[in-house]
Amino acid sequence: MTLSTQEMTAVRPVTCCSCSQQCGVLAHVEEGRITRISGDAAHPVSQGFICIKGRRAAELHYQDGRVHWPLKRTGRRGAGAWQRVAWDEALDDIATRLQTLKQQHGPESVAVTFGTFHGADWGLGERFLNLFGSPNSAGQDKICSGPTAMAEALTYGYGPTSHTSPIPGLTQCIVLWGMRPSASLPLLWKQIVKAHRQGATLIVIDPHYTTEAKRADLWLQLRPGTDAALALGWLSVLIEEELYDREFVEQYTTGFDALQQHVAAYPPQRAAELTWVPQELLVKAARLFARSRPGLINSGNGVCQLGPTSLQSARAIASLVAISGNLDREGGHCLTGPPRQVVANGDVMLMDRLPAEQWRKRLGRDRYRLLGDGYKRLDAALASAWYDKHHLLSWTASAHEPSLWQAITQGEPYPVKGLIVQHHNPLGGSGNARRVEQALRSANLELLVVHDLFLSPTAQLADYVLPACHWLEKPSFSTGLGYMGTAGDYAVAGWGALEPEQGHRSDYALWRDLGRRLGQEADWPETVEEFWDTCLRPAGLSFHTLARQRGPWRSAGPRYGKFVDRSDQDEGPRFGTPSGRVELRSAILAELDYPALPVYEEPAIFTRWSTDYPLVLTTGGRVIEGFHQNSQQMPWFRKKYPHPEVQLHPRAAAELGIEDGTWISIETPIGSVQHVARLNATLHPRVVQADRWWYPERSGHDPELYGLWETNINVCTDDDPAQCDPMMGTWLLRGLPCRLVKTEPATPPVLPQ
Ligand code: SF4
Incomplete structure (x- = not known):
């Protein structure tokens, strides 16, 4: 969209993408330059809220050091020798080299890895790769929300619900487990403070005395990495003292007897020794949570970054949510389900266009079976409960980034020769930076392209650095309340505050322009607004009508207790698991020969x-x-x-x-x-x-x-x-x-x- 002169000076409602909460904000534009960003009181979700990152977002956009034009490396990697080139020249060369790699080594020899949320078109490289024929889209899901979503899916079929907003006055207990929403999800934190003021008990589980811990009624300072032991200790208290929701457990769960026997090995005394949390405090907190219904447990990346104990911790926490009777209960966790009418998740990424034999080559799927056979089972179970929609949680089973570095350096299980890195600095953000460096400097890596705002350490090793748009330079669209796909049939859209400046190109434009050079013309409409029109069409909406509405569309408000009445889910199974029940003992994990009940083992x-x-x-x-x-x-x-x-x-x-x-x-x-x-x-x-x-x-x-x-x-x-x-x-x-x-x-x- 081209802005008129009048629109060059305006107050433009936009969606803040400085973090994943996606608040509605107002960009004050004077003569084409943003002078201020303020909260948008008319936005029905954020209601005028804005944090310092949103308020000062334009400063990052205008900051010195932005990459403004495509750069081509002219010396050895890391020498800092660059030549400015035209976009067409860069894209022609990149596309030719990708095509050559595909012909010589197969499409799987090309991979994409992207960092955290940075705008509405985040993650579309996966669509490009599926059409290209490569299964190797990697991201940060393994250490960011993925273990939680995977654990919830294994236990009750759709997630994540781990960032649920409390209902002030109704929610009686809020547990923050390895999560600092005051810093990471401030809009959620605002609601938690409100609920706490209106009487909810706040329990914080964190090794650190955070803002949240200061406000908490109980703070459990656990030893880092022992979250699974603590959750198992809580489970043992709830079961031993019969504080669980017996009716829910009997009617809707499977594996309770096995869980009961299993958690007997984690009595409070043992859990206290493992976690360093005093036994009396551990028991008091578990009782308080169980007796204060409705309640909820929100967990964050403090749980998702525990390596071998992440998924186990998240499974134990999901079991706590379920047996305490807080699942799909008003004031507790709402199992929203996926969007029904709006096209989202795997459908946007065209997962079904990736040939099955190529999907089987996804890096890491053989070693980590939840990325391979387990994912297939999970996907089938989810689809059976949710409108026959597939690939709802495909993002949790992306290619394994550490295996990607290994494939580049060692050629195992096959060589990866081309890599596109988008808004991501794996040298800084991924584990074992020296191993990442080895891969990025390897002569085996024939093409490294980085698309980003600044010349990061990773960009310094690239063959091409392409200038990306800041979120203020692109339109916004979301099908989740802060998280893609977690809010049922929900969508919100907005125009960008600015047109792309200098040589900046959006993620969408990059994938479109590369895709069109590689035979994907039919799948990349000219504008991103037209692209989102295709997502909205089944709901009878278009991008521009939604943007004009200046607030979210949703087909219906949240509805609780859906496992009792399934009429609006076409009477599928109650939960999207193989048994259709909440699986305290996971059938999928048992089939894969993994522990079917959550365990704690020292890494x-x-x-x-x-x-x-x-x-x-x-x-x-x-x-x-x-x-x-x-x-x-x-x-x-x-x-x-x-x-x-x-x-x-x-x-x-x-x-x-x-x-x-x-x-x-x-x-x-x-x-x-x-x-x-x-x-x-x-x-x-x-x-x-x-x-x-x-x-x-x-x-x-x-x-x-x-x-x-x-x-x-x-x-x-x-x-x-x-x-x-x-x-x-x-x-x-x-x-x-x-x-x-x-x-x-x-x-x-x-x-x-
Ligand atoms: S909470 Fe996130 S989305 Fe909201 S204003 Fe702050 S940075 Fe922007």
Whole structure:
């Protein structure tokens, strides 16, 4: 859409995509430039709410250092030698090389990996790849919401429900499990505070004394990584003391007897020893949750980044939600189901166009069977309960990123030769940065393309860097209340605040223009608005009518207790599981020869490393001002957070001779980095918390790569496929052994101006 002169100065309602909550905001545009962003009081969901990331989003858009034109590498990888080229020249060359790789090595030799949410067209590379014939679309799902959604699907058929908003005045108990919505989901946090003020009990489970913990009625400071043990301990209390919902369990679940026997091995005393949570507190919290109905348990990436115990933890939590009688209950968790009329999820990605023999080549599916045969079983069960729709949770079974690095470097199980990275910096955000580097520098990788806002460390190794649009430069569309596909028949659309500036191109435009060069002309309409029209058509809507409406469309409001009355689901099974019941003992996991009941086992890495590395390291916490790796370029952010910090208890610091503000080295057997010590008396004396980091202001060329090797905590984490969760491949980012050593920074840091 081209804006008229009048529209160049306007207040434009847009959807904020600075995080996945997608609040309605107003972009104040004067002579084509955004001067201010404010909350949109007319938006029915966010109702005028805006956080600092939304308010200051335009600063990121206008920040120095944006990539404005396609760049082609002219020296060796990492040398920082670039030549500006025209888009057509870049795309012609990239398309030709992708076609050559396809002919020589098969379509599976081309992969895409993308980072976190950054706008409505996020993730469409999967559509491109399905049409191209490659199953290797990888993302961060294994460490971001994927384990929770997978666990819920195995247990009761559709999720995730793990970010449910409470109903103030009705919800009686809110458990925040490994989640900091005050920083990561502020709109949800606002609602939680409201519900707490109106009488709901707040229980927070977190190793850290967060904003949430400060407000909580009970704070359970567990040992990082032992969430499954804690959830099993709670289950044992609920079952032993008969605090569960007997009627629901008898009528709608299967496997309860097995679960009852199983959790007898995790009595409160044992759970307390494993988790470091005092036994009385553990029992008190479990009783309070069970007796305060309706209640809900919201869990976050604190659960999804536990490696081999992530899925187990999420399964145990899902079992708690179910047997406590809080599933699909008003004030508890609403099982919304997928969109029915609006086209979303797997249909958007054209999953069915990927030939079956190609799907079977998806990287990681043989080792992690929930990505392969398990996914097929899961998909069939979900479709049987939800309008015969398939691929509803395909995003949880994407290609396994650590296996992708292995395929590039070792050619196993087959070579991957071409990689497109979109809004993602795997060198900073993925586990074991040195292993990622090995793959990205490998001569085996014949083509590396990065599409992003800035020259990240990963972009510095690319053959082509293509300039991406900020979300303010593109229209918005969503079929989920903050999360794709989690809100039933729901859709909201809005025009962009600005036209794409300079040489920026949206994700949609990139895939369209590459696709059209590779025989996909019929599947990529000219504009993204026309593309979304095709998603909305079954509901009798169009993008522009929806955008004019300036608020969401939904076919019906939330309805609870759908497992009792299935009439509007065409009388399919009550739950989308093989048995049609809530599966406390999972039939799919049993078939795959995985533990059918949730278990807690200490990760092997912990047992192997802990003698020499006595502290427990957690990584990846969030702050309200930042969204993953998208804020370090901003001077205002860096005034508050100038350097990477590692928090530790004063007693641990005293033993090591460390003072607040000194530089210390964080070491694991994988690597070491340096952070500034920040003493925090609320931490457990054996626990430390480290930031992810790189310095955008430092030289991006070798050997510095923006100070990545000195500061990036993922230099110390491990993503060895053999150490990942055996079921779906999650790698361990929280709860791994480490040690601290006093040091000096390798290069004196200089702050951005
Ligand atoms: S909560 Fe997220 S979507 Fe809402 S204003 Fe903040 S950054 Fe934007």
